[in-house]
Amino acid sequence: MSDPNDSGPRAEAPGPVPDPAAAIPLPPALRVPAEPVTDSPPSLLARRRAPAGSVPGTLAIPADAPPVEIRAIAWSAERLEECRVDDLARVRDLLHPERVLWLDVVGLGDGRVLSELGALLGIHPLAVADVVHTPQRPKLEDYGDRHLIVLQMARGAGSLAVDLEQVTLVLGPGWVVTFQERPGDVFDPVRQRLRQGLGALRASGADYLAYALVDAIVDGFFPVLEQLGDQMDELEERVLATSDRRNLRDIHATRRLFIQLHKVLWGQRDAIGAMLRDDTSPFGSPVHVFLRDTYDHSLQLLDLVETSRDLASAILEIHLSTINNRMNEVMKTLTVMASIFIPLTFLAGVYGMNFRHMPELAWRWAYPALWLAMLGIAAALLLWFRRRGWLGRDADS
Secondary structure (H helix, E strand, O other): OOOOOOOOOOOOOOOOOOOHHHHOOOOOEEEEOOOOOOOOOOOOOOOOOOOOOOOOOOEEEEOOOOOOEEEEEEEOOOOEEEEEEOOOHHHHHHOOOOOEEEEEEEOOOOHHHHHHHHHHHOOOHHHHHHHHOOOOOOEEEEEOOEEEEEEEEEEEOOOOOEEEEEEEEEEEOOEEEEEEOOOOOOOHHHHHHHHHOOOOOOOOOHHHHHHHHHHHHHHOHHHHHHHHHHHHHHHHHHHHHOOOHHHHHHHHHHHHHHHHHHHHHHHHHHHHHHHHHOOOOOOOHHHHHHHHHHHHHHHHHHHHHHHHHHHHHHHHHHHHHHHHHHHHHHHHHHHHHHHHHHHHHHHHHHOOOOOOOOHHHHOOOHHHHHHHHHHHHHHHHHHHHHHOOOOOOOOOO
């Protein structure tokens, strides 16, 4: 029997609000073989990717990738908290609208952790795949209120070598996640500013933090290029001093390195320019002023790389010219020696003939006279060659 007070169907009480990240399916992860170790420098054209025909967002995890380690720094204007994240549930506790969160993920060896972290923060699976499949070209991509920034970080790696590592930033509402392939970065100054409360970093939002990280990556190229410049000066001095075959190998390695750096910095400049020009840029107008300075630094880096690349080509020309000059010196010396022996060979051939009637053969002083004539001719030719500048000194002197 129906209730007379019931005027119609009752609305059900609303349930818990679903997490928007839960609608994003976790992409599959594959373990791929490690890249072979070779003596040649790594090529930027070689890219780690999932097998052809895989589900979009499939993660190809290299077998030798370091395990995932996550460190978090959360702060407001008054308080800062820094910790290591061993459980992803801790990330949910750190997210708070009143503060900014920086998650630093080092190592890409666990596809499950990366996928679950991406789902927790609402990062698109294609963006997570770009994190793993390195190297990507530097770029800025828009995924709604999440933005993917891919850059290359540089560190010195010995003589005429640079270690390039992809660093991926994901900027979301109130948080920034950085993904690194292996330990070691250029972010220590940013961490120190956060811990000591220096500058406007603690009082600004996540977009200013993303700018500070981008600026640190760009400025990290300057000491690397300065070190390469010093090494190129040493290479130039070595080329002028010796004609060792190793010089040619080092010159070609240097030219190849600067071609790679030019490609990286060109894309990096375009990516930073997109942060300034794009209508969907995640950076607010106050941060654009600082980003313009970072863009100017990227232009300076491009100028340095182009100058160094031209210098490497000039060193190659010096090396080839030095080899040609030394070859010319050898040929000139051999030619002078052959020219001296031409008249001597003529005299030896004439008096070496077995004719019976040769008056000089019966002369008592014929043998020493022939030697004096040959030595005199040789000395006269040497003196003449020297005065002409063909022997012992340059012609201009």
